[in-house]
Amino acid sequence: MAVERKVPSIIDNPMNFCPGCGHGIIIRLICECLEELGQDQNVIFAIGVGCSSNLGGGLVTDRLHCAHGRAGAVATGMKRVNPDNMVITYQGDGDAYSIGIAESFNAAYRNENITVITVNNTNFGMTGGQMSWTTMEGQKTTTSPHGRDCAVTGYPIRFPELVANEFRVAYAARGSVSSPARINALKGYIKNALEAQINKEGYSIVEVLSPCAVNWGMTPEEAMTHIEEDLTQYFPIGVFQDRRNQE
Amino acid sequence: MKEIVFAGFGGQGVLTSGLIISEIAVNRGDNATWIPSYGSAMRGGTANCTVKYGRETIYNPAQEEPNLLLAMNEPSFQMFINIVAPGGIVLVSDIVNCDLNVRDDVKVVKVPSSAISQELGNPKGANVVMTGAIVKLMGDFSKEEALAGMERMFSKKGKNRFAEANVKAFEAGYAAV
């Protein structure tokens, strides 16, 4: 018997993402998890600047559109005064790892009891595809037209691994939306991250490898293949810090 | 309205001395302001504060023209001797050994505050010795008023255990001028 697939009520809104974008899948997973955990009427989002800004018009929840890169600090303020609300930042790689690296690092450093979701599509999508700190070596962007030269621009940053290795965070993982199996695994990561927050275990982060077909100059299918075949080689999928106090 | 500048090395307690005088004034119902110089050197540099007190409104809390300068070291004497009001008093400690006769319109008083505090077995109390001397020289407060104000300040700071030593130091300074 066919079962009707219900859209979480807090995300049942049209949003203006490009064809082939991964954001829609990711935000839906977050909202499904919130609903399943009984937290969908108990959540505040701190939204980054970039493609994630589209959530400002999409989410039917408390949400604040933060200045570029500052969601880690804004979420900290929210959580400190509303410790019983779920506080989630939703940011892209440009927002969280370039302009917001200080706020991102320091929220993890303090082991702030928030959940950080970063959507890594290896470029600044909203502004038209510039190089970001996760752009792959050799990748052509509008500011690395000859391909990223890591000798002078640095190598792509692996943020979840960094905070898992250096700080005592509660949970750190990387997932992907590049296949149904990956999506199922990703949902598990997100749920763990949210549960860590519910249980006041501390900082949780899930980075998601997400396609940007338009700026990558690929079809949606090619973009998914690119994630699977190329990106996961540099950005491994998995859990880098598992929860310590799991029952 | 009276103005006093308290100056010395950091650690000599000049800021505390100023605080005692301001507290004495407030404790008896006067107005008072206390304003320190502040800056990058937390320790070992020169420190100074300016206290103004009186029945009237204190408009400007900042250093203008002190009626009394407490100089606990030579650099302080050099730095502030020229701003003392004509007819004012310059109170110097026994570690100030430079030429003190640089102005003929101010009265210079030397009190061996270090020697006195050493004798009392309270070597850190030179500032309180000088506070006693200042109260006497200014003539604005009775000794009883002054001791009451000082006691109130130290008890607010939770330093009652030094009360007896402070009273002795104060009285020695008061008697020294």
Next chain:
Amino acid sequence: MAEMMKGNIAIAEAAVRAGVRLYAGYPITPSTEIMEYLSGRLPEVGGAFIQAESELAGINMVIGGASCGVRALTASSGPGISLKQEGISILSDEELSAVVINVVRYGNGLGTLYSSQCDYNRETRGGGNGDYRCIVLCPSSIQEAVEQISLAYELAEKYRVVSVLMTEGALGQMMEPVDLPDFVEPKRNPWGFDGKYTYKKIGIFDRDSMKESVLLKEKYAAIKENEQRWESEGVEDADYVFVSYGLPGRSTLGAVRQLRDEGFRVGLIRPITAWPFPEKAFAEINPGVKGIITVEANATGQLVDDAALAIKKNSSANIPAYALTYVYGVPPIKSIKADFKKILNGEIREVY
């Protein structure tokens, strides 16, 4: 009995009593005692204290607290407040209420540690990107400062803006007797986030800036109309009216009273709100006044622009506006009087 208290400490305790329950900030002289004090004090009353990794993070943490409807505070000085401008602009745009304390120190760039009024233009003009103003309160005594903390929140919440308490290094560092205000019950603003989406918002791409601008204009006009605050003395028959705020304002009052005793017909307007600037005070000035004189602790003269505009608004005569600028510190009464006489004999020329 009023107790001798250090300005920064008294202000910090007054903030606790005004119901502040989140402080986030970064140390900088001469404001640091405020955060030091609150680091111990706020947890005692169930509040949150966060030592932020930067000024920028500090103001963004304040945004987080303010968005949840809590009275949130940050304090800094000169260059630190420069870094906070992004956040102040965001707060203004989101119509979130918060209070920012600037314990002003002198200088451009890193500047110095001297007490000053050099940030007047920045505080009164908004400072960040966009088309907003902050309500700016400028106390001239510690007593006035502690009373202005709760006022700053009331105004910020009434108009959904940021209030700036613009003090001075010397006011933060000095001590004088102060009666602290009573405790108020901490409250949550009804528009604060509670996770249940009771406060509706629209997305950035769905906003109509043209429609919003009408309300924005009305709001700032209402603040200008309703919230001008000042103290004045002797302006009705004055030949010269001084304009000065904060500690220089207090010193100028002393100079004005002494000059009166010496037979000069002088008056004083002391702005208590730097924005909205107390233009209404200028309506009370003697129509035959010969000049307006600002007394300012900066180098270039900033207050004089507003004073000149205010006298223009209230008089058709071309009344000269002079600026006595003392760079930093608190100008001695003696200097103000001496410079006034230089204006009388033409040695100091008008700015406008």
